Amino acid sequence: MSTSMELWIAPAHGGKMAAALAEYAATLMRGPLAERRRTLWLAPTYAAAADVRQRLVERAAEAPQAALVDPGVTTFAGFASEIVWDAGLRVRPVSAVQRRQLLQRVVNEAMSAGALRFFRRGGSTAGLVSQLADAIAKLKRRDVSPQAFRRQVGGAAPRLRDFAELYRRYEERLRQAGAADAEGLLLAARDCLRADNELGARLELVIVHGFTDFTAAQEQIVALLAGRARRVVATLLGEEGGRGNGDGGRRALFGLPAAAARRLEALAGATRRGVSAEGPALGEKAIHPLPAALAHLERNIFRNYRDVEPVTAAVRESLHRIQIVAASGVQAEIEEIARRVKGLLVAREPPEEIVVVFRRTQEVADRVRRAFDDFGIPLYLDAWPRLGSAPLVRSLLNLLRLHAEDWPYGRLLRAITDRSLRLDLPSRGPRTWPPDASTPDARTAVELCVRHAQLPSGRGELLDLVESWTAADAIDMPVEPPTAQAAQAVLEQMAAWFDEVPPQAAIPMWLEHVERLATAAGLLEPSPRGATNRPARPSPATGATAAGGPDDETARQPWDVLARGLREVAVLERRLGEDGRELLLVELVELLESIAETSSLQPADDAVGRVRVLAAEAARFVRPRRLFVGGLSEQAFSAAESLRNVHDRAAQEDMGGGPADGDPPAPQPQCETMLLFYQLVTRPTESLTLSYPALDAKAQSVPPSPLLTELERAFGDAPPVRTVQPLDYAAAPAGPALSRSDLRRSAVTAALKRKREPLAELVRSPRYGELGRSLLGGIETVAQRSDRTAFGPYEGLFTSDVARALLERRFGSKYLWSPSLLETYAACPFQFLARHVLRLAPAPELALESDLARRGHLLHGTLARLYARLAAAAAGGARPTPAAVAEQFQEALDAVVESHPARGIQRALREIERRQIASWATQFATQHAEYAAACEKIGVPLEARHFEARFGPPSRRSDSTDEAGLSTDEPFQLDVAGETLKFAGRIDRIDVGSVGDATVFNVIDYKTSARARVNLAEMAAGRQLQLPLYALAAAELLLARQRATPLAAGYWSVRGKGFGLDARSGGPLRIGEIKDGRVQLLAGWTTLRQELLGRIAEIVTGIRRGWFPVSSADKECTQFCELSTACRIAQVRSLEKSWTPPAEGV
Structure with a gap:
């Protein structure tokens, strides 16, 4: 079979995708339906692969009698799994949870064996495990084995020698378990391809699309496929034959893909070809003609100033399609993005054609959710929350920690006030006024008792103390007996939850016990035999929990993910020959916390029919009609970010990952940031909006990202329109009201100008009447509180x-x-x-400080005893001296203290107070x-x-x-x-x-x-x-x-x-x-x-x-x-x- 590898190099909108899809679809549909795969498309992410499959389906739908069974579109990870399976190599991939646990175990074992010098004190920290995971991943991406790394390290600093030892132990553990991590799976697939020439030999066409750079294993796999498949095409960003410097004048911008192209030429003998919509020839045009301004942006951003094209009349006419917003703050920026998105939706723009991008979505996730909900925008947010953020998991981990740490004060208070926990609370009957402070509700009763007990920890001591307060004849007690009795019932119920929890057990047994605990606490609802327990959901009326309903599947997800993580660790231990190893309760809690930190929750909704808010790395593979890029402050896409990349690259080279002698110089680190920004701003086909917060929380000016400045300079003396928000933007939004907040603000703003109609319409509105009435109440409150002449109902009357x-x-x-x-x-x-x-009262806190009321009672009792003794002495004719009075004062004080024994921290505080009074x-x-x-x-x-x-x-x-x-x-x-x-x-x-x-x-x-x-x-x-x-x-x-x-x-x-x-x-x-x-x-x-x-x-x-x-x-x-x-x-x-x-x- 003759082989050929081609490199299609073109800028964004250069036709690479269209040409590759045309070639791939034609090859895919030529063979019989049941024939073994003859095509392969390698995409950088699963989302990008899904997008290609969807495009192929759309093309197939246009062809008569076409069908797609296995289009062969996957990622390198998916292809590696198939190759390893086809080769008969039963290597099991490790999950993120298993990998972290394996690394943690490697660190602990090395620490116990005394094999570490630099990390011997902090070796078990989570930070080291994360650092080790990143370092090993980078080494394996550059195909640096543990042995090679150890040779490169030699007699270097102890830190690097420790890393080399941990890397070696980690790989040994993987081999022992017959497993491979993500990078190791690629290396295993490469080795399989090298060992078996039949693997991949039937492929007619391989497309490698969407990459800007490759790992060592990926490059070698592509090179091996190039020697077996009939044709391999790799598409890369770049310019061939352009103006200036022989590389289009944008060498820094396309440095990464250019370096990748050179390596593929050396490894696989790849040849560079131009791209055409009809085939691999020059002169290709985009699928849809771009607006002139967007096309000008693609051709000129990051170009040398002398090479920038002049702005034509067509560019000026379409310049409104690129807009820049200098917002008055972070919140105002997100609200303005939401407002513009809502305007597009009102104008019947499909939601799936609108994408909003931030450098990192986790940093703005909460603000985005609130703003988009306020505007009523259907949202898909690419910010998967950590498992540990789920209420069910937080409550369960707090309960386990509560038991493991013997009921510490802070955790116990969190458990008591946690409405996710189902406590069998006695009913107080109907509410009456005035409120009866002597019999608070059970949760409040428990909280009062815990706070007044002032015990740092101690389940048994707390239960005994509360029981002593339940006696009707108890004296000097901080709570009334009915309150103590209600608290005792709840505390005994909580204690019963932990009665069957063992001190140690194997993971399968722990899973059963944890599930029972979650069920007893009301976090999971008991299910019929054989069914999975369902998480309880609170009743909106009573706060109690009930199962069932359409949200059950979403509510169950945190428990399912946590249980799956435990099972994965159990499988790992079985592969390591440690099946049945028992964990202490503290070790279990640490394991669960690690799983909660490592695992993520999938969003409840998919992106279909929703506006997508994506991180920059994910957005570089989508092509929407409308794109918003937010958060372009000085720190985003900035020189500081490039500097972090410099440090990262230096550390990588320090660990043996640098270029070999004779290799061409590596691209500068700012290339990665520039290329990412270029990919983002060239994705939209209709309009581009860029925004940044121009003011900080103190209303001081904040400069934008330097890359945004570069974008403006691409248009010379006719930059895109920049909208600068005023400081009072939030109080008086321009344009029609598109959100609930807009309705509220605009109505109040008009009312301040003596235009009452908008507020009156809001009050009469069937949909927003409640909002309008609340505004009237707020206005009345402010007005009455501002009256200088009299007090009103909002000031206590x-x-x-x-x-x-x-x-x-x-x-x-x-x-x-x-x-x-x-x-x-x-x-x-x-x-x-x-x-x-x-009857409001501040809740007492656990504090090492004297209680003035308690000290006063102690003093009163002391003086009463003292004067009783002085009276008895006077009756006998004695008149004690001041020294004798002082001595009897001390004796009376000691007698009072002994007659009222205290417990725990109260005993220590009582002693402090005794010494104060004694002085x-x-x-x-x-x-x-x-x-x-x-x-x-x-x-x-x-x-x-x-x-x-x-x-x-x-x-x-x-x-x-x-x-x-x-x-x-x-x-x-x-x-x-x-x-x-x-x-x-x-x-x-x-x-x-x-x-x-x-x-x-x-x-x-x-x-x-x-x-x-x-x-x-x-x-x-x-x-x-x-x-x-x-x-x-x-x-x-x-x-x-x-x-x-x-x-x-x-x-x-x-x-x-x-x-x-x-x-x-x-x-x-x-x-x-x-x-x-x-x-x-x-x-x-x-x-x-x-x-x-x-x-x-x-x-x-x-x-x-x-x-x-x-x-x-x-x-x-x-x-x-x-x-x-x-x-x-x-x-x-x-x-x-x-x-x-x-x-x-x-």
């Missing part, structure tokens, strides 16, 4: 009669008030709304002595007699902390503006003495802050009501039978100056005095009382009327308030608003 009725009923005559409630409203009514009406012992002893001296100075020795004196109904802590002889369940009743208000509270300490026959007392409230002090102005404003109300409650309720008179009420600052009874400033509130041996109330106290009653009346009225304005006198409130990001008090202050209750409310 309730105007609904129903809401007011609910508030009046809840905070009615039977409501038990507390001083702290009133103080909260006086300080910030909006904070009162959040905390005490809506105050000496200071407190001094304060105690000073207080006693001050009492003697005024002639009234006061005795610390009552601690934690309660008035009002008891709580869970009452039995252990209340003063048994003084506390009462009866609330304190206060006549305020003709209404009796009921108060509940707990007084830290009451010191009692006598003046003659009269009983006097001081009210003391302990504070650990050194800055706590009485402020009469704060009292009058209602922000310090606790002391005067406690004094009233003690006099009129707790000590009413003794007709006791208050002398003072104040803060005892343990870290400051104590009670400060004799202080000239900053001391307690003075209520009574002793004059001439008699006790009398100060005139100022009577006046202050009347002021306080009036302020309390205002506060209660405001609460009942629903007045909760965003108003705080504390200018620094946003620094510590958890609501600072929600209240927007900065806007209120910027408008200089001041809250004054309406006249109707007083």
Whole structure:
């Protein structure tokens, strides 16, 4: 058989594809239908091969009585598999998962054997495995064997010697498994072709089309086919016989295919031929005549400036087919692309004829999905998500890690809040208002318990702790027993999921256990016997899961891919003779995470009838009518990218992959980037739109890609039109509204110009009425919040009669008030709304910090025990010194700590708090002595007699902390503006003495802050009501039978100056005095009382009327308030608003 290899070299649109298809179709259809394959078409990708097959089908449909059974269109990988099979060589290809696991095993084995020097510390990292995979692939593409690489490395640096050792071990493992990776399969096919001259001998025509470069094995396969097939044609980009420098003046552009052509000439004796639509002759024309501007672009881009053709009248007339958009940002650029695409679709352009290209689609995938969905564009996005991004896989891996790591805090919270997990939650019945904070839903109950437990990890310890909180008589617990009981049920259910999970097992057994776990957790729905489990899908109404429906196949895909990956690893182990090897749970999780990172999910939809958004590498093989190339910023298709290629090439040559002596110089690295850009911009047949974000997030100018500048220079003094978007482009899009966002923006923009019709039409629209009504609501919100003269419903004021009725009923005559409630409203009514009406509270976080409330309880208990001992000593006539008081302080503190044992991290934090309080012992002893001296100075020795004196109904802590002889369940009743208000509270300490026959007392409230002090102005404003109300409650309720008179009420600052009874400033509130041996109330106290009653009346009225304005006198409130990001008090202050209750409310 005579042989011939031809190189068809032509630029884009040079007719290579048309001529090759004509030749191939004619040869393909000459033989009988059942005859063994006589033709072969090698394409660079499976997508390119599918496109060729489709074109052949279209040609066959035009021919009478034509049929195609096996057109022979494949890739090098597909052809290599066929050759290896035909040769009887049973080499099994390894999948991506198997290859990564094999490499990981090779690295681990080398590490264990001490065979590595450079990577002996970080050898098991995923980064090394990825680096090793890339390095081996590059070496094999250049046909560098492990032995050759080891010889080239010689005594080089340890890093290269380690790579050589790992490469050798990897190839040995592949041979042991009888397997081959993608590059190895090509080398095996080449060896088979060399060994058997009959392989490929019946081929009449071989077409190699779409390549810009070849690996060593690919070139050798083509050369071997050239010696057996009747005719081999390889098409390459380039220019023959053009102007300038003998190569068309674009040597750098076509450097890669030119080098490939030279190698094929040397290997296979290929001859260069021109291309013609009728055959291999010069003068070929494109299948469809291109617009003049696009043809000019193809002929002149990247050409020497002196060789650029002048712009003709025809080019100028069609120059509108090439447009450049300088967008005002990344998001604006993608939205503009979507808008132009939607315009084409509205003009009845077929979606499949529109292609949008980005350098890498993964970087813009989320933005593209949102924008195209907003415009209602059918989309095919060439950005296959990683398996690890699937919710099912994320939830399953988190569960396995949760079990393997013994329920760590963060993972447990993620599991609890994961709505993919099916928890058998008890029903709370119908929703009521106000919300019942004492019995939250089960998920919230678990989260509260986990957060309050503050355990870094420990399943058993957590379950025991929550169980201890379920007791009705439990004290000092952070949650109520009903909450703990609900949490306990859920936590025990989760614990049951893991009961059957073994500590180690072989992969087939692990697959069964993982599937059972996923089913128990609700990630997979149980299926009938023999059927595959189906992933559960959430119910839109309840959030529960249900199986079935049209989305089952898509929902099942993540589990199928994960299970397939496990089975592939099991097959690999069987081939390596390690069948049945057991993995620990931690090893299984690492394996699953590796599979999730290596594997991808296929898109749910194909590209038929959809606009394709492709990566640049994939788009170089398509030929659409309309092409958009986006993201052409300075870093895309730039010199920086070429520099990365330089480094990559240097590393490759460092590892023995450089050109041999005597080889022609390799093409410059920028050739690859230029060629890719050239292929992209020459693909469309009707129009080309190029865009880039001209501004960054700070509105600073960003230059475009230098290749875009080269494209403009190809048109000399008549470059394509450049559209520069204004900064307010997103707020006021030009042209008709083509998306939901356009409708919204255009309606609001028109309304701002007092044109109400577009917004009115939007509200009345059956399709977009809800959108229009939401806009009206937003406009009303902004308008009311911008009113400088008054507060409105969007700043905390309730105007609904129903809401007011609910508030009046809840905070009615039977409501038990507390001083702290009133103080909260006086300080910030909006904070009162959040905390005490809506019952919002920040979730506690796992933190190594002291709990001020817990420390306060510990201090209170310590002082109560201390004064009980001091009272007993005083009864015996003893008067302890400050040193003795300090010692007894320490003993009392230790006794309190021992009586309330803590667990886990709480034990450590309790110890820190104990040490903090212990450090105050000496200071407190001094304060105690000073207080006693001050009492003697005024002639009234006061005795610390009552601690934690309660008035009002008891709580869970009452039995252990209340003063048994003084506390009462009866609330304190206060006549305020003709209404009796009921108060509940707990007084830290009451010191009692006598003046003659009269009983006097001081009210003391302990504070650990050194800055706590009485402020009469704060009292009058209602922000310090606790002391005067406690004094009233003690006099009129707790000590009413003794007709006791208050002398003072104040803060005892343990870290400051104590009670400060004799202080000239900053001391307690003075209520009574002793004059001439008699006790009398100060005139100022009577006046202050009347002021306080009036302020309390205002506060209660405001609460009942629903007045909760965003108003705080504390200018620094946003620094510590958890609501600072929600209240927007900065806007209120910027408008200089001041809250004054309406006249109707007083």
